[in-house]
Amino acid sequence: MEGAQAATRTIASGAITFDGHGSYSATEDDSTPTGLAPNQSSSNASYSSSATAVPSGRGALDSSGQTVAYILSPTKLIYLETAAAKPRVVVLEK
Secondary structure, eight states: OOSSOGGGOOEEEEEEEEOSSSEEEEEEEEEETTEEEEEEEEEEEEOEEOTTOSSTTEEESSTTSOEEEEEEETTEEEEEETTSSSOOEEEEEO
């Protein structure tokens, strides 16, 4: 097995809703090595993107730009928490 062992990873499932005007709300259930953490949520969080971003489709899911997001298609987005001690890559699909 390559990479981090399952016992050291957070596994999450959830939903995110974008309002089309720079805000989103999200909720997720996390399963961590220390136990379950249900209903982790954020509301009225900010996001940004630009048609002129390089590479195309790049944006941020926070006001500081430390959660970098990439829109891959109309139904798929990925993001990376760059400032986290243990960064994670999250894939969102509709």
